[in-house]
Amino acid sequence: MKQFLSQRDVYQPINFVHKALEYKRGGFSAAPQLGLGKTLGLLFFNPSLRTRMSTQLAAAKLGLQTVVMNVGSEGWALEFGDDVVMNGQSVEHVKDAAAVMGRYCDILGIRCFPSLSNRDADYSEQVMEQFRKYAGVPIVSLESATLHPLQSLADIITMEEYKTKAHPKVVLAWAPHIKALPQAVPNSFAQWANVFTNQFTIACPPGYELAKAFEPVLGYEYNLDKAIADADFIYVKNWSSFSDYGKNPPVEGDWLLNEHRLLSNPGARIMHCLPVRRGLELSHDLLNGPRSLVLEQATNRITAAYAVLKEILEALK
Amino acid sequence: MKQFLSQRDVYQPINFVHKALEYKRGGFSAAPQLGLGKTLGLLFFNPSLRTRMSTQLAAAKLGLQTVVMNVGSEGWALEFGDDVVMNGQSVEHVKDAAAVMGRYCDILGIRCFPSLSNRDADYSEQVMEQFRKYAGVPIVSLESATLHPLQSLADIITMEEYKTKAHPKVVLAWAPHIKALPQAVPNSFAQWANVFTNQFTIACPPGYELAKAFEPVLGYEYNLDKAIADADFIYVKNWSSFSDYGKNPPVEGDWLLNEHRLLSNPGARIMHCLPVRRGLELSHDLLNGPRSLVLEQATNRITAAYAVLKEILEALK
Amino acid sequence: MKQFLSQRDVYQPINFVHKALEYKRGGFSAAPQLGLGKTLGLLFFNPSLRTRMSTQLAAAKLGLQTVVMNVGSEGWALEFGDDVVMNGQSVEHVKDAAAVMGRYCDILGIRCFPSLSNRDADYSEQVMEQFRKYAGVPIVSLESATLHPLQSLADIITMEEYKTKAHPKVVLAWAPHIKALPQAVPNSFAQWANVFTNQFTIACPPGYELAKAFEPVLGYEYNLDKAIADADFIYVKNWSSFSDYGKNPPVEGDWLLNEHRLLSNPGARIMHCLPVRRGLELSHDLLNGPRSLVLEQATNRITAAYAVLKEILEALK
Numbered sequence: 001m002k003q004f005l006s007q008r009d010v011y012q013p014i015n016f017v018h019k020a021l022e023y024k025r026g027g028f029s030a031a032p033q034l035g036l037g038k039t040l041g042l043l044f045f046n047p048s049l050r051t052r053m054s055t056q057l058a059a060a061k062l063g064l065q066t067v068v069m070n071v072g073s074e075g076w077a078l079e080f081g082d083d084v085v086m087n088g089q090s091v092e093h094v095k096d097a098a099a100v101m102g103r104y105c106d107i108l109g110i111r112c113f114p115s116l117s118n119r120d121a122d123y124s125e126q127v128m129e130q131f132r133k134y135a136g137v138p139i140v141s142l143e144s145a146t147l148h149p150l151q152s153l154a155d156i157i158t159m160e161e162y163k164t165k166a167h168p169k170v171v172l173a174w175a176p177h178i179k180a181l182p183q184a185v186p187n188s189f190a191q192w193a194n195v196f197t198n199q200f201t202i203a204c205p206p207g208y209e210l211a212k213a214f215e216p217v218l219g220y221e222y223n224l225d226k227a228i229a230d231a232d233f234i235y236v237k238n239w240s241s242f243s244d245y246g247k248n249p250p251v252e253g254d255w256l257l258n259e260h261r262l263l264s265n266p267g268a269r270i271m272h273c274l275p276v277r278r279g280l281e282l283s284h285d286l287l288n289g290p291r292s293l294v295l296e297q298a299t300n301r302i303t304a305a306y307a308v309l310k311e312i313l314e315a316l317k
Numbered sequence: 318m319k320q321f322l323s324q325r326d327v328y329q330p331i332n333f334v335h336k337a338l339e340y341k342r343g344g345f346s347a348a349p350q351l352g353l354g355k356t357l358g359l360l361f362f363n364p365s366l367r368t369r370m371s372t373q374l375a376a377a378k379l380g381l382q383t384v385v386m387n388v389g390s391e392g393w394a395l396e397f398g399d400d401v402v403m404n405g406q407s408v409e410h411v412k413d414a415a416a417v418m419g420r421y422c423d424i425l426g427i428r429c430f431p432s433l434s435n436r437d438a439d440y441s442e443q444v445m446e447q448f449r450k451y452a453g454v455p456i457v458s459l460e461s462a463t464l465h466p467l468q469s470l471a472d473i474i475t476m477e478e479y480k481t482k483a484h485p486k487v488v489l490a491w492a493p494h495i496k497a498l499p500q501a502v503p504n505s506f507a508q509w510a511n512v513f514t515n516q517f518t519i520a521c522p523p524g525y526e527l528a529k530a531f532e533p534v535l536g537y538e539y540n541l542d543k544a545i546a547d548a549d550f551i552y553v554k555n556w557s558s559f560s561d562y563g564k565n566p567p568v569e570g571d572w573l574l575n576e577h578r579l580l581s582n583p584g585a586r587i588m589h590c591l592p593v594r595r596g597l598e599l600s601h602d603l604l605n606g607p608r609s610l611v612l613e614q615a616t617n618r619i620t621a622a623y624a625v626l627k628e629i630l631e632a633l634k
Numbered sequence: 635m636k637q638f639l640s641q642r643d644v645y646q647p648i649n650f651v652h653k654a655l656e657y658k659r660g661g662f663s664a665a666p667q668l669g670l671g672k673t674l675g676l677l678f679f680n681p682s683l684r685t686r687m688s689t690q691l692a693a694a695k696l697g698l699q700t701v702v703m704n705v706g707s708e709g710w711a712l713e714f715g716d717d718v719v720m721n722g723q724s725v726e727h728v729k730d731a732a733a734v735m736g737r738y739c740d741i742l743g744i745r746c747f748p749s750l751s752n753r754d755a756d757y758s759e760q761v762m763e764q765f766r767k768y769a770g771v772p773i774v775s776l777e778s779a780t781l782h783p784l785q786s787l788a789d790i791i792t793m794e795e796y797k798t799k800a801h802p803k804v805v806l807a808w809a810p811h812i813k814a815l816p817q818a819v820p821n822s823f824a825q826w827a828n829v830f831t832n833q834f835t836i837a838c839p840p841g842y843e844l845a846k847a848f849e850p851v852l853g854y855e856y857n858l859d860k861a862i863a864d865a866d867f868i869y870v871k872n873w874s875s876f877s878d879y880g881k882n883p884p885v886e887g888d889w890l891l892n893e894h895r896l897l898s899n900p901g902a903r904i905m906h907c908l909p910v911r912r913g914l915e916l917s918h919d920l921l922n923g924p925r926s927l928v929l930e931q932a933t934n935r936i937t938a939a940y941a942v943l944k945e946i947l948e949a950l951k
Contacts, residue, residue, distance in 0.1 A: 057382075083913070087913075594725070615737060
């Protein structure tokens with residue numbers, strides 16, 4: 001693998017999920033020396049808990065040294081515009097910062113959130129693309145403006161572990177929130193779920209459909225109860241509108257899932273990428289109950305990061 | 318040892334101090350491989366210098382990998398309330414964050430300060446207790462709302478090194494400050510000093526007595542000069558009132574210790590946990606002079622952290 | 635080497651540059667075990683990207699463990715005044731913090747910027763000097779109030795690699811900026827360049843001459859085009875006035891270098907320490923073009939840090 005910015009960077013996604021599960025079963029001891037003498041730089045433009053920790057842990061299991069930079073608080077404000085005269089607040093151009101970090105590190109992991117105000121800029125993945133262009137080393141997305149492939153890989157790995165049929169019905173279910181959130185998690189999840197099963201739908205209020213490229217194989221479903229009635233996995237997540245970009249247009253009906261609404265579907269498992277706002281996005285009972293796979297997903301963040309870093313290190317040799 | 322949140326988690330405190338000193342004499346080479354392949358997560362809700370560095374250094378001497386999270390600045394604002402609807406500022410519930418970190422790390426070290434406004438909440442150790450309940454791995458206190466056991470263990474180790482009699486007289490002496498400080502250090506020190514010697518008293522102005530559970534074996538002494546006249550160790554520290562919780566009620570008399578007031582007691586040693594406000598809490602002459610053990614205490618933070626982590630790792634096997 | 639606060643701490647600077655280049659050619663494998671069991675503490679009072687990363691990477695190549703502290707955000711506000719009563723904002727005196735860190739670490743690296751308001755305080759290197767005095771272990775400057783010797787060592791190493799004559803003409807060329815910047819980089823560069831070549835001049839507007847101690851061997855040149863006409867290396871950098879301390883007095887003429895002004899000097903190489911404000915300090919065409927050595931300089935930050943840490947570790951044995 002030459003980079004990991006999207007599901008499309010993985011040659012055979014489902015085979016890759018199987019390989020990742022093999023590494024997990026082997027206690028991540030497949031290649032303890034593979035990263036020896038090599039350095040992974042982690043750049044955080046935005047906060048991170050699971051990604052920060054799981055990536056460091058996976059790197060250590062491969063013998064990789066990690067150097068963490070909290071850009072902004074520890075480093076400099078970066079400039080992303082082309083050919084500008086830098087007489088404002090930004091101190092260093094991403095071209096130069098990326099090129100330097102590419103000289104220092106063998107792999108770069110980058111986390112950067114969208115503006116949610118300029119759709120074209122966000123969907124052109126300005127930050128990631130400039131790092132890809134100027135760093136000269138493999139880039140791993142730790143969540144970008146529009147994609148979160150490490151999260152979705154962990155999600156698919158988890159579903160692969162818990163599925164009871166070849167093509168389970170997977171529902172990505174929109175949930176309420178008080179803030180406007182990125183589309184990165186649903187976009188990536190849709191990419192992966194569409195190759196994982198032929199029974200994938202998205203349940204959301206009208207106006208919350210994702211960009212065309214992430215359309216689910218079964219299309220959209222605007223009635224939550226109908227969508228989840230026969231679901232095997234229900235992935236609960238809030239996101240803001242793509243058409244009315246970055247906004248939260250008014251929503252009709254009750255989109256908060258709880259145990260009561262799932263009584264007639266005892267086998268359905270509940271997923272969420274965390275952090276989750278309890279009582280707002282998802283009920284306490286579902287999160288605390290036996291349907292919940294959220295901790296399994298979080299644990300598989302190590303599995304996902306390990307598989308990706310291993311693949312990238314192998315291509316580096 | 319299954320956890321280290323309080324002196325009471327140590328089976329035989331004085332034996333443990335002797336073991337810690339043995340490790341120190343051996344250059345901390347007792348178990349260089351014990352932590353290999355294991356991870357210590359350090360979570361800082363509040364600033365830290367000595368604790369942060371000494372714990373990382375002790376961990377490295379045991380082969381433990383350390384992952385540091387500055388919660389708040391690097392991660393998310395956590396929610397601690399039960400069954401709340403999270404529609405405010407907090408982004409993740411401690412239940413979920415603790416459970417995830419418990420999946421990632423083999424041991425968690427946590428630092429969190431008290432509110433100093435809600436005594437019941439502080440003394441119920443809300444944050445620590447939730448981590449203990451939901452993380453599923455051993456928790457080490459890096460200072461909690463009401464206790465700082467690693468500091469006090471280092472203090473006792475230091476007194477054990479410098480004592481010249483079986484039961485030295487130990488005085489915990491209240492000192493002035495401009496801010497309201499937690500009771501964590503005096504509480505913990507009282508727990509440990511009460512098992513270290515039968516000659517332990519606390520010198521403080523009326524109104525500054527600690528909670529009942531931390532009463533010194535010799536009772537309180539309200540006259541500083543009288544208390545220190547025959548003291549072997551004088552532990553200087555400010556704390557705010559427990560009865561008038563978190564406040565600094567007016568104080569009569571001069572509570573700033575200096576060399577002059579100790580002229581008739583040439584053997585008395587001065588202790589402080591640092592950071593110390595020079596000239597306010599303790600005089601420059603005492604801090605710079607030969608009585609001071611403050612650097613020895615700080616150095617023994619490594620001794621204390623090493624002994625605790627070693628004991629916890631042994632129980633993990 | 636007992637410390638590295640200035641070029642003057644290096645016994646034979648040019649020999650040292652040759653040794654550093656040897657280490658680089660050997661892939662930094664000269665002494666992989668030299669730092670084993672030892673700890674390097676890195677203290678950042680100010681932001682850092684290149685220094686932070688390159689020093690950690692160099693340390694790892696020597697087997698040194700690194701502990702990073704962002705003083706201020708992660709630790710305490712430090713006091714630097716002598717014999718003050720600390721009843722203000724500062725929480726710990728540098729005497730105590732330095733002494734403790736010296737007990738914890740075998741080497742301390744420190745970054746602290748100048749006030750640019752009090753020249754005497756800045757040029758007395760208050761912070762560095764107190765660490766030197768109280769830490770009791772070797773101190774490495776990661777940029778101080780008035781010097782940045784690791785940067786300049788990397789610069790000289792780079793010129794040594796690219797020079798085509800024994801004594802190339804080196805021009806340190808002042809460039810425009812919107813902020814008042816420290817004199818640390820030009821001061822250090824002048825120290826090193828004066829021993830590297832007998833053809834070193836500084837091109838700057840009147841009023842921007844450095845302190846007497848850093849006068850270039852060829853003296854100052856106030857006409858940029860004249861200075862660069864026969865230059866082999868042009869080191870572009872902004873700095874604020876030393877005489878009108880910390881201010882940016884008005885400047886006549888155009889001090890922004892670009893390809894056009896160098897047409898008659900095709901062999902001249904362009905240097906800058908980064909971060910660089912593109913379009914303001916230096917033109918995009920020069921930075922993107924084949925004359926630029928800025929990435930080579932940044933890469934040699936590892937070479938410089940490796941050579942310095944190796945020398946200091948050898949003196950520690």
